[in-house]
Amino acid sequence: MKKQLIIVCVLLILAGALSVTSVHAQAGGKVKAEIPFSFTAGGKLLPAGTYIIYRRSADEVEGLVIRNANGSDAAMFNTRAGQPVESGSPSRLVFNKYGDQYFLAEIFSNDGSTVHEVLKSRREREIEREIAQSSKGQSIAKTQAVVYLDRGR
Numbered sequence: 001m002k003k004q005l006i007i008v009c010v011l012l013i014l015a016g017a018l019s020v021t022s023v024h025a026q027a028g029g030k031v032k033a034e035i036p037f038s039f040t041a042g043g044k045l046l047p048a049g050t051y052i053i054y055r056r057s058a059d060e061v062e063g064l065v066i067r068n069a070n071g072s073d074a075a076m077f078n079t080r081a082g083q084p085v086e087s088g089s090p091s092r093l094v095f096n097k098y099g100d101q102y103f104l105a106e107i108f109s110n111d112g113s114t115v116h117e118v119l120k121s122r123r124e125r126e127i128e129r130e131i132a133q134s135s136k137g138q139s140i141a142k143t144q145a146v147v148y149l150d151r152g153r
Contacts, residue, residue: 029054029055029109030052030053030054031052031053031054031091031107031149031150032050032051032052032053032069032149032150033050033051033053033093033147033148033149033150034049034050034147035048035049035050035051035093035147036048036147037102037145038102039095039102039103039104040101040102040103040104040121040123040124041066041075041077041103041104041118042066042075042076042077042121043075043077043121043122043123044073044075046066046068046073046075047068047073049068049069049070049073050068050069050070051066051067051068051069052066052067052069053065053066053067053093053107053149054067056076062078062079062080062116063076063077063078063079064076064077064078064079064107064116065077066104077104077118077119078118078119079107079116079117079118079119080116080117080119081114081115081116081117082106082115082116082117083115084114084115085108085115089108090108090148090149091108091109091148091149092107092108092146092147092148092149093106093107093108093146093147093149094106094107094108094144094145094146095144095145095146095147096124096142096143096144097142097143097144097145098124098127098128098131098141098142101127102145103118103120103121103123103124104118105117105118105120105144106118108149128142
């Protein structure tokens with residue numbers, strides 16, 4: 001009985017946190033992207049589809065959320081500031097690709113001058129080690145894929 005009560009409390013707290021996040025997302029900037037392949041973000045495999053990306057909270061620059069437009073799939077992940085790029089560059093997502101697996105790697109902001117580097121998941125680091133240590137690396141090379149963003153409202 002105690003376990004059930006604890007689970008209910010945790011779920012209520014999470015639901016409250018998610019509603020606060022969506023209020024901040026509506027008030028702040030969010031971007032929309034049509035991603036034509038399944039990919040991993042925040043250690044979670046997400047299917048192809050239309051996604052909205054926004055900050056977890058207005059005060060948090062490094063914590064981002066990517067959510068399917070229909071709300072069925074979501075992942076949270078951390079980023080760090082990347083190298084600044086020329087202002088006016090197109091807003092886009094960059095994915096690292098290993099074979100047929102895609103990993104969200106960078107987010108170029110709406111103004112094109114800010115880059116958020118997505119911290120690598122455990123699985124992506126494992127793949128990189130496998131490539132470096134085996135002959136499989138010759139058949140599975142790291143490449144990149146780019147998806148351009150729309151301003152979401």
